[in-house]
Amino acid sequence: AQSxxxxxxxxxxxxxxxxxxxxxxxxxxxxxxFWYVQSPGQGLQLLLKYFSGDTLVQGIKxxxxxxxxxxxxxxxxxxxxxxxxxxxxxCAVAPTGGGNKLTFGTGTQLKVEx
Amino acid sequence: KAGVTQxxxxxxxxxxxxxxxxxxxxxxxxxxSWYQQTPGQGLQFLFEYFSETQRNKGNFPGRFSGRQFSNSRSxxxxxxxxxxxxxxxxxxxxxxxYTEAFFGQGTRLTVV
Numbered sequence: 001a002q003s004x005x006x007x008x009x010x011x012x013x014x015x016x017x018x019x020x021x022x023x024x025x026x027x028x029x030x031x032x033x034f035w036y037v038q039s040p041g042q043g044l045q046l047l048l049k050y051f052s053g054d055t056l057v058q059g060i061k062x063x064x065x066x067x068x069x070x071x072x073x074x075x076x077x078x079x080x081x082x083x084x085x086x087x088x089x090x091c092a093v094a095p096t097g098g099g100n101k102l103t104f105g106t107g108t109q110l111k112v113e114x
Numbered sequence: 115k116a117g118v119t120q121x122x123x124x125x126x127x128x129x130x131x132x133x134x135x136x137x138x139x140x141x142x143x144x145x146x147s148w149y150q151q152t153p154g155q156g157l158q159f160l161f162e163y164f165s166e167t168q169r170n171k172g173n174f175p176g177r178f179s180g181r182q183f184s185n186s187r188s189x190x191x192x193x194x195x196x197x198x199x200x201x202x203x204x205x206x207x208x209x210x211x212y213t214e215a216f217f218g219q220g221t222r223l224t225v226v
Contacts, residue, residue, distance in 0.1 A: 034215075043118075043218050043220050044217040046214055100145050100215055101147065104157040104158075106156050
């Protein structure tokens with residue numbers, strides 16, 4: 001069965017500092033990969049996705065992620081964090097050829113210090 | 115373009131009752147998926163419907179059911195509610211197979 005690991009439950013960064021959120025997946029083949037963000041009491045907003053091709057993908061709000069097949073990782077990065085980025089971030093995978101069934105990681109809560 | 119709409123936003127039900135939640139996908143989207151989000155279990159997949167057919171199902175008891183209508187709107191039903199069913203229920207729509215999912219705001223269900 002596929003699984004997603006987000007090893008950091010909480011991360012605190014200062015505004016303007018760089019950010020990297022880690023995501024590792026376990027799956028027999030290369031799945032489709034996603035990062036979502038959730039503000040308190042809200043739904044999930046898609047930040048970016050990887051289906052195939054260029055392993056560095058750009059998303060909204062200045063986020064990017066890099067797919068590394070050898071490490072089964074899909075880490076999310078942002079060069080300069082803004083206070084409004086404080087939220088919970090979820091990495092997710094969907095099986096290729098398996099419909100739109102997402103398996104999520106446990107999430108990383110990001111706190112931004114001013 | 116309107117996003118995914120879930121109604122109602124909040125619900126309070128009593129143990130043993132049943133509840134129906136509604137989801138209107140983005141116009142033109144044919145796939146609708148449902149997820150349960152709780153602090154203890156995180157985000158868990160319930161089921162997916164594509165063109166009125168259930169295509170995938172998660173590991174939930176039979177009390178959880180769903181359906182999709184010809185206009186792609188979807189409903190999920192939970193019968194014989196238990197306290198543990200208290201959660202945020204999220205609906206997501208996708209244009210077709212193997213494309214990104216867009217989520218609604220969710221329905222917060224509280225079972226008392």
